[in-house]
Amino acid sequence: MxxxxxxxxxxxxxxxxxxxxxxxxxxxxxxxxxxxxxxxxxxxxxxxxxxxxxxxxxxxxxxxxxxxxxxxxxxxxxxxxxxxxxxxxxxxxxxxxAVLHPRLALDFPTIHTDPVGFESVWMSKNRKYLNLTLNLKTGKTDNKKIVQALSIVCDSIKKQPSGGRNFYLRLYHHQNGVPEYYSKRIFTSIPLDGIKQMDTIYLNINTYKGQVSKHFAY
Missing domain, CATH: 2.40.50.500 (NigD-like N-terminal OB domain)
Structure with missing residues (x-):
């Protein structure tokens, strides 16, 4: 983190x-x-x-x-x-x-889901990553130690009768008091290590326009 x-x-x-x-x-x-x-x-x-x-x-x-x-x-x-x-x-x-490795919910003392601006999410052609384009609101502050944090929370993994697994992920975002004067676009990637054929990824993102839910069959 x-x-x-x-x-x-x-x-x-x-x-x-x-x-x-x-x-x-x-x-x-x-x-x-x-x-x-x-x-x-x-x-x-x-x-x-x-x-x-x-x-x-x-x-x-x-x-x-x-x-x-x-x-x-x-x-x-x-x-x-x-x-x-x-x-x-x-x-x-x-x-x-930014490479966001999924982490179990138990690894987080507090799970922050402060809103972000969402543009797009897609699976890379080599199927190694989910790529996200986000907009984070930011602004100048005198306290250089105040920075935003991003991560991916894995809430659960459920095995399906077909033999595949469902991975339920959500975007962790801590605004951490950073001013929200203007937006900056950033690119992030989620590694898909351990994801196999027949698995499905469900990703939830809290945005300024409400919850965005996407799913990808591997």
Whole structure:
């Protein structure tokens, strides 16, 4: 939770720093955008990435960021990149994606479901993640220790007569006193480790417009 809380804070600061859409033949006209698993080298610079549809990309030159600090590691990220030639591309930007591992309800002293802005949720093409696009309301505060927290609560798992299982999940969100002056879009991913064929995922999200319920058959 501590890592995710810090990452959410970072995402709110860095999200939407660029407008990645441009008409005509400008610098960004042919930009690609993909969720990826990106790998760093011994200098903590990104050198390669695999998109959710399985495309392997080599990043040249290597991309050094302030947020990726671990060498020889794999990060979940959203990659903005140019035309690919022979599997090689140059990166325009690479931003972190918060990875929300489901945790049992008993692991939380208090379960917060403060509302969020909901845009979309979908299963990645490789079926490894549920991806969510959310809008968190935020604002400047003098207390730097006050940050929002996100997680995924697993309320229950029920076995079905067919042999599959139903996973009942909900979004944990703690506003934690952060001012709600304006919205920032963030991207998050829920790993589907342990989910098998015939399983179904039920996800509930408390939004400013009421409860949103989605389900996905694996």
């Amino acid at each position: 501590t890592i995710v809380t810090a990452l959410v804070s970072l995402l709110i600061v860095t999200a939407c720093d660029h407008d990645f859409y441009e008409t005509g033949d400008g610098e960004l006209s042919y930009l690609h955008t993909d969720f990826v698993e990106a790998k760093t080298n011994e200098f903590s610079a990104f050198t390669s990435a695999t998109t959710d549809d399985g495309t392997q990309l080599t990043l040249k030159p290597a991309v050094k960021t302030l947020w990726a600090k671990s060498a020889d590691s794999t990060y979940r990220a959203i990659l903005y990149y140019n035309k690919v030639e022979n599997g090689v591309t140059s990166s325009f930007a690479i931003n972190p994606v």
